Amino acid sequence: MSFDERTVVGQVQRVSLKELRIWVREGWVRPAQSDRGPIFDEVDIARVRLLCDLKKDMSLPKDALPVVLTLLDHLHQTRRELRALTAALDTQPEDVRRTVVTKFHDIHSGVNEPDGEG
């Protein structure tokens, strides 16, 4: 689905057109471009709602918004990478998977440091 600016403002009542444009200019929301202006999809709309929550419900100061967003984006990127890694591991034979899982728990709980000193 694709929505133009006005549809987004209609769907997410808490955001104004002016605010939406600022968020796009700041790069906090990244719609696709088209010859009839920016076009948003479901992901962008969910993000606009998130921004409303952060700014309005949680009264986050304006300067803190980009900081929080960057942290959130890092978190999501890392989660996706972890999931991809898990999926890749899932294609491996049972014994490989088992070895990796055991090793992971060892390293993660600090039983056996990766550098294996001593």
Add this chain to the structure above:
Amino acid sequence: MTDDPYKVLGVNKTASQDEIKKAYRKLAKKLHPDLHPGDAGKQAEFQAVTAANDLVGDPEKRRRFDAGEIDASGQERQERQYYHQYADQGAGRRYDPGSDGGNFDDASDLFSELFGRRQGGGAGHHQEFHARGQDIRYHIDVDFLDAARGSKRSVTMPDGKGIEITIPRGVKDGQSLRLRGKGGAGYGKGPAGDALVTVSVRAHPVFVRDGNDIEVELPITFDEAVLGAKIEVPTIEGAVAMTIPKGVSSGHRMRLKGKGIAGGDQFVRLRIVLPEKIDKQMEELAAGWREHASFDPRTELRRNT
């Protein structure tokens, strides 16, 4: 009044369908409005009991209620789609902080190989920075026929660069095209990003698409329906002649093989249309026909009702 249909019926969440049925019957007998005329309280209670039974007395609805898909009034639960639900999927990639992100000094080569945040060789080359350029997202609106037949389109990307987009034949509404290397320039020796172009297909006043098939409604006159005719029918590749057999009715569907999108078919649904003003001649014709005809198109209808 409680929202929990199990409580309304006075049964356990784990009750069998039979137990629910029994509980409902017992309450219905006790509360039925006709047994308590004028007792508004009992009537409201009875309605609540009936609604509860409609919900959990039906195994499928009960399953959906238990799973939280519908609420106590049987309405679809409109759940807000939270950002993280998208961000966890591929679509969230557009908001990734980019390749200047993680700086894991203690990370192994395998780590950089996997996550590519420190491209440009192994340890010791930290200062040299190469990364793939950004993907650019673009949206185009395409006419129905351009999408059906395929076409070319020149657009100016946000960075001012003009590119030509080849719209493949049969592209679907909402489909995404990836143009490799047409995105933002790479950093250092990194390759350029891609242009991701989503396509919206505009509706057509005549042609309706169903997969690769095309549906068209074709108005015909009553004499064409009675006598048969050879009629020109529009298709996405231009008009073709089609023979309408004698004695067809409205709703009759005919197939033009291979006249759809990329080998699909076109289906033509006939609709008999009378002129806005019925003239004397037509009236006489109908009156004359009625006198001797014994045709009744509604026998089936009566038999089945």
